Amino acid sequence: xxxxxRIKLTIDDLKVRRSKYFQLTVPYLHxxxxxxxxxxxxxGSGKTTLVESIVGLIRPxxxxxxxxxxxxxxxxxxxKRSIGYIPDDEDWIIPELSAREYFSLLISVxxxxxxxxxxxxxxxxxxxxxxxxxxQQLGDLSHGNIKKVxxxxxxxxxxxxxxxxELSNGLDPIAIDRAERLLRRKMYGGTCIIAATHDLYWxxxxxxxxxxxxxxxxxxxxxTENIISRSxxxxxxxxxxxxxxxxxxx
Amino acid sequence: xxxxxxxxxxxxxxxxxxxxxxLNSALQRMALGLGVSxxxxxxxxxxxxxxxxxxxxxxxxxxxxAMSVGFIIGGFVMMAMxxxxxxxxxxxxxxxxxxxxxxxxxxxxxxEIPMFFVLCIVAIFGGILLHxxxxxxxxxxxxxxSGWIIGLYSGYGCLLIDVAGRKLPSVLIFVTIVGLVGLLFxxxxxxxxxxxRYNLLLVINLxxxxxxxxxxxxxxxxxxxxxxxxxxxxxxxxxxxxxxVGWYLVKxxxxxxxxxxxxxxxxxxxxxxxxxxxxxxTFADPYQVLxxxxxxxxxxxxxxxxxxAKYCPPEIILLKGTSGLVRAELLAVGILGxxxxxxxxxxxxxxxxxxxxxxxxxxxxxxxxxxxxxxASTLFVPGNxxxxxxxxxxxxxxxxxxxxxxxxxxxxxxxxxxLVYWLGSSMLFVMVINLIENYRRRNYGRS
Numbered sequence: 001x002x003x004x005x006r007i008k009l010t011i012d013d014l015k016v017r018r019s020k021y022f023q024l025t026v027p028y029l030h031x032x033x034x035x036x037x038x039x040x041x042x043x044g045s046g047k048t049t050l051v052e053s054i055v056g057l058i059r060p061x062x063x064x065x066x067x068x069x070x071x072x073x074x075x076x077x078x079x080k081r082s083i084g085y086i087p088d089d090e091d092w093i094i095p096e097l098s099a100r101e102y103f104s105l106l107i108s109v110x111x112x113x114x115x116x117x118x119x120x121x122x123x124x125x126x127x128x129x130x131x132x133x134x135x136q137q138l139g140d141l142s143h144g145n146i147k148k149v150x151x152x153x154x155x156x157x158x159x160x161x162x163x164x165x166e167l168s169n170g171l172d173p174i175a176i177d178r179a180e181r182l183l184r185r186k187m188y189g190g191t192c193i194i195a196a197t198h199d200l201y202w203x204x205x206x207x208x209x210x211x212x213x214x215x216x217x218x219x220x221x222x223x224t225e226n227i228i229s230r231s232x233x234x235x236x237x238x239x240x241x242x243x244x245x246x247x248x249x250x
Numbered sequence: 251x252x253x254x255x256x257x258x259x260x261x262x263x264x265x266x267x268x269x270x271x272x273l274n275s276a277l278q279r280m281a282l283g284l285g286v287s288x289x290x291x292x293x294x295x296x297x298x299x300x301x302x303x304x305x306x307x308x309x310x311x312x313x314x315x316a317m318s319v320g321f322i323i324g325g326f327v328m329m330a331m332x333x334x335x336x337x338x339x340x341x342x343x344x345x346x347x348x349x350x351x352x353x354x355x356x357x358x359x360x361x362e363i364p365m366f367f368v369l370c371i372v373a374i375f376g377g378i379l380l381h382x383x384x385x386x387x388x389x390x391x392x393x394x395x396s397g398w399i400i401g402l403y404s405g406y407g408c409l410l411i412d413v414a415g416r417k418l419p420s421v422l423i424f425v426t427i428v429g430l431v432g433l434l435f436x437x438x439x440x441x442x443x444x445x446x447r448y449n450l451l452l453v454i455n456l457x458x459x460x461x462x463x464x465x466x467x468x469x470x471x472x473x474x475x476x477x478x479x480x481x482x483x484x485x486x487x488x489x490x491x492x493x494x495v496g497w498y499l500v501k502x503x504x505x506x507x508x509x510x511x512x513x514x515x516x517x518x519x520x521x522x523x524x525x526x527x528x529x530x531x532t533f534a535d536p537y538q539v540l541x542x543x544x545x546x547x548x549x550x551x552x553x554x555x556x557x558x559a560k561y562c563p564p565e566i567i568l569l570k571g572t573s574g575l576v577r578a579e580l581l582a583v584g585i586l587g588x589x590x591x592x593x594x595x596x597x598x599x600x601x602x603x604x605x606x607x608x609x610x611x612x613x614x615x616x617x618x619x620x621x622x623x624x625x626a627s628t629l630f631v632p633g634n635x636x637x638x639x640x641x642x643x644x645x646x647x648x649x650x651x652x653x654x655x656x657x658x659x660x661x662x663x664x665x666x667x668x669l670v671y672w673l674g675s676s677m678l679f680v681m682v683i684n685l686i687e688n689y690r691r692r693n694y695g696r697s
Contacts, residue, residue: 057345080351091342096262096272101255108253109350137270 008032009054009161009192014063016053024049024216026063031192033160036183038207038224039196040234042242045213047196048088048165054194055085055163067161084159086150088166088196095139099131099149102138103156110157118156125152128178143170151179155186162186164195168202180206204234212238214245252356257363263343264364265638279638280367286645287375295382305387311438312389313397314454316380318431320401321408321458325424327372327644328365328409329514329549358469365406368641373399400459407464412471420464421514425521427457432525494569498554498582505557508550515546515590523593536601537665540612541651543591544619548647550590551583551623552640556632561690572687579624580680587620588613607665614672621676621683622650628683650679 011029018024024046031037039047052058054065056072056079064071070078094102107118126132131148133141138149147170154162167183168176183206187193197203203210203224210227212220219241220227224234231237258273265279266272347360377395384391408427413419431454438450492500502508522542533539558565569575595612602608626646632639655661658671 055349057348077351077353080349085349089342092346094259094263094343094346096266097259101259105253105255105259106350108255109352109356137272 009068009194010064010066011054012064012066014053014065015061016049016058017061018049022046022049022216023061024053024213026050026218029211029218029221031161031194033192034187034190035209036187036193036195036207037209037211038203039194039211039213040198040200040203040238041213046216047213049216050213051163051165051194051196055083056080081157082160084154084157084162086154086162086164086167088169090143090146090170092150093138093141093146095137098135098137099141100134102149103134103152106153106156121156121158122152125155125182128182129175130178144172144175147171148175151182155182159191161192161194164193166197166199167195168197168199200234200238204228210234212241214241219245252359256350256352256356256360259343260360260363265367276638279642283371283638283641284374287371288378290649291375291378295378298379298382299386301386303383303386305389307387307389309390309393310448310451312384312387313393314451314458315435316394316397317401317404317458318435318454320376320398321405321431321461322401322428323372323376324369324402324405325408325428326405326549327368327641328406329421329424329511354469361468362465369402369406371641373402376402400462403465404458404460404462408461410464410468411461412467418513421517423461425517427461429521429525431457433529436529495574495578495581497565497568498578499585501557502554502582502586508553508557511550511553512586512590515550516593519543519546519590519593523597526594526597533598533601536598536608537611537668539598540591540595540615543594543612544587544615544651545648547583547587547590547616548619548623548626548651549644550586551620552627552632552643552647554579554583554624555627556639558631566691572684572691576680576683576687579683580621583620583624584617587616591616591619607669611665611669611672614669614676618654618672618676618679619647619651621679623647625679625683625686626650628686 009031011026013028014024014026016024022044039050041047049058053060053072054067056065056076059073064073066072067079068082070082072079094105097105103122107115107122110118126134126148129148129151131145131152133145138146141149151167154164162183164183167179171179183193195203195207207224210220210222210224211218220237227234227237231240261276261280262272265276269275347357352360376398380394380398381391384394405424408424409420411420411423434450434454434457438447438454441447441450502512519542526539563575565578566572566575569578591612595609599605599608623643626643629646630639630643632643654671654675655668658668660668660671663671
């Protein structure tokens, strides 16, 4: 447990140029195990860019993302072993495969000595999320069921870092509650959870730390309780911050 | 190294059609492709065994020749199927693949497998033909077939070469090698001394084998590829004043895939024209040369339908019905087809006596080829990663171009009759395209 507590994710002098109009700049950030950090910001502020840089989907123009001592630029396989990703994209599936085949694909690239454990974990996670459409092709699943598949896929290898993009999108209230419980359990188990969201009330309730991004820059990085004690709520702080951010001329 | 589930996934994603049982569909389509190519090759092999071919050529020449032809065909097939543009990185499957914690070697194999299967089919097709030709020419079939296979994979490797994340240089490298190899073979034919011939063959072999480096580069790039998802694509805005009927032309320029294939076809056509001029070639039958431009136009047209939704493209409403959609498609591929054929046409127009008739013939061939490509494209609607669809549509379009002169018995008809044949057949294709689109529109949503 003590060894696991030392694991952390660090972002160092990161720059990601997404187009000629947008660049994400993060001088330094670090995420600790057993802590939920929410990334909030307006549309197009750079939340997803930051999330995708962390999971190694985007190559930074400059800087590094270090996951458990591994650089995403160099040791990508080790990084991917320790990261779970739950995307906010209905298309993030292989529509030709059934859910069973998809999980089997994800399990097949893991450590083969853990096959039985991983298969058992899929069943447990599916039970928890009330998912049963194992034999249906992913392309035929509903939005909510696709989200459940993505959650199971993100958690099945018991990652040390879990990156979540809009957890509740597409899920019904019971599934949201169960997914939250799952995440909470992971957090107590020492998993570092990074969640990008628009839902400020969810972030306030769920996160210990808040990172606010505006126009590609980190404008706030603080504990949730500090933010609430100063501004009353995260929503108030969000409005205050965005009142200071100049809107682009149309 | 590669788990069976990952292997099955690769096959399903690249070869299946939109059905309830993707694995069966993928296997059926692969078997169909293989069966058609073997059948076609066996038919052609019979014709080859009756042909009069030069014999007694040294094995070294046969090897280099087979390898060079393999290189050109391999490159063409790959271009037609768009491994260019880094399409592999553009879809969700590849993004998901990039998130899997698999080794560099497994990732490399996963990237190579789909094209490997396609090239296997092409290799078997050519292998049967070469075996037949080798027995007539009294040379070693093994040497010819091994040269052919190495050439095919080198042609593919050439188009994998990545220079600073751009694919255009790989096409330029391919075109340059093809041009150089052509020139060196010319020199070889004229060369007198054995030593000189040996040196020339060595240079040709090295030139053709060198692009195998592309495969190594793909392996070395493995880790980096797994990291980068999309290049961020910015699309130019559509000009306000484009009439509806010209919409397709705009769409073809906006879409990275069609734009890329158009640029490749134009560069190949220009290279062929430049090569004809540099070598001072004259042709006894310049009309035959136009078929090369036709093949290029057809491969471009093969991509067109795939940039729209298969069943209910919004363009049907915008362009006032299926006929309007087909008209706009035809206008785009027709104009671009003629543009592609122009460089070659202009170069060889001097060899023909009647330039007006020649120009009309050029337009007819290009329209026919474009219509054939569009028909094949409408039939399969090959998407970005639909390897089988892209392959089949390219094969059908190219077969149509070469089959028509045989069906119409062009050797015993006048040029004007041939011109009428081309135009008449393209009208037939347009009718087929209309029928397919109408059928699809009427049956949309009925399972």
